[in-house]
Amino acid sequence: MFHGLSAFPLTPVNETGIDEKAFVTLIQRLVAAGVDSIGTLGSTGNYAYLNREERLRVLQLAVHSAEGIPVMTSISAIRTLEVLRLAEDAQRAGASAVLLAPISYQALTNEEVFSLYEQVTSSLSIPLCVYDNPGTSHFHFSDELHGRISELPNVGSIKIPGVPTDPEAAKTRIKKLRGSIPPHVTIGVSGDSFAVTGLNAGCEAWFSVLGGLFPQACLNMTRLAQDGFADEAERLSALLEPIWTLFHQYGSLRVVSAAAEISGLITSPSLPLPLQPLNPSAREYLKLILNNLQE
Template sequence: MLLQGLSAFPITPADAAGRVDQAGLGRLLQRLVAAGVDSIGLLGSTGSYPYLSRAERRGAIEQAVASAGAIPVLAGIGALRTDEAVALARDAFAAGASAGLLAPVSYTPLLDDEVFAHFEAVAAASDLPLVIYDNPGTTHFSFSPALVARLARLPQVVAVKGLAPAAEAVAAHLATLKADVPEDFSVGVSGDWHATEALLAGAAAWYSVAGGLFPDACLAITRAAKEGRAAEARQADERLQPLWAVFRRHTSLRCVYAAAEILGITDRAPLRPVLPLGEAARQEVAAALRAAGLS
């Protein structure tokens, strides 16, 4: 199984015209490589993939692959049109990505059969393994367990990244997803503040926004959970509660940009029309970093 453990999702710092700040991205990647994350999730939602051109996306993948060494790089290949997603998948494969994160980006709400056909076409057109990228908060499409099972029968589709529910529901959620997929199909979760209980309940991977900036803290949770040290995992998660609180209050994307600036890693702002946090919220992020021992 390719996708296990901590998959760290960094921001993609860029200027106002969408040109990637290679030095800033390099500093973020160095943190992940030094920590030894299990994979790097480049150009995810936190990586602002819809706001970047095809050329900038390919350049970012090439930089990440060159930096990552043996660490797998997963690259976002979501696009409005199927032919665009095919081109992005081919680019990612040529650049050395280990898998593509395919979200059903849409303006017109999509039907299950349309999403299946979209994945089928991308899978047939490239040798890139595909991860189902279930992020209804941004795409406004939710994958049912039945659709995940149907897609998992495509040889190129190797994993699903979906939102983790609250602790009381996560075991049943994972069991439902795992019931009808191949044994080596990776069922992983996002949603940082619910991830610890999901890992303890058997999620294969944690696709983490915080992991893209604070890999050591997130690896501590991941390693403890995967090795069955539940109390240790929960204690490490408890230390990050101030961070989870500001993530929920101000969105993880905006908070991570603020945190990267506070830590002196990059002063790039989110790409417009997304605006950086105001000063009061930025101070909340700074306080959360201090309370969690991250600054």
């Protein structure tokens, strides 16, 4: 479940609702490419902007359309009570795993975060991936806390936010984290610009935003890294540097939604308010990048 390319598709949504047809089309692209797993309702999946019923509907569509490919879904919410309800929905809907970030309006302590994972894992019958995403949760995990949480039942992976850009420093980082967690818990890298470096450093999985839209390109890089062709994987990642730069400037959600619109896979508007799309100049630049990549 927590190995290879886990592709995280956009959930196209605006003030009229979720574009279910477009969402299914995105899932079908992932199935056709043969990704290792599908991650619904991540940050790019707009989970924070959807209510419980909408999140359940998106998950049901994904599981139904995945043709047997494992589907992981976010159960993150501010209250533990709501997280537990979402976990129950996920299990009943046929999710293969759940993804949980410690999000809160009030700053959380280490003990509060541990208690969250302790309560959730005690009632799970499917694996859980710890979502370490300080950019949105504003919570910073220590390796010690990762180690404590990883000892809980049903914890199968940690989704880390990135690795150092230097390959040797990245290997050192992964080795240090690995020393704090049980051997059965995998480490998956997110932050697409760091992904190949993370895979080459020993991460078992890439939790990919771009993979949710362009799965074949990301799958190629994943397989090259897995098979030991580190230099070629890095070369292909470098070709995507203009996209990585836009991710850092505007956020991956805005860039991916614009790329999906430019590619004709979804219609505009595709983001929930108050989120705004890419500005016209950035969108034109993205269109040029996509055209160049296809040449």
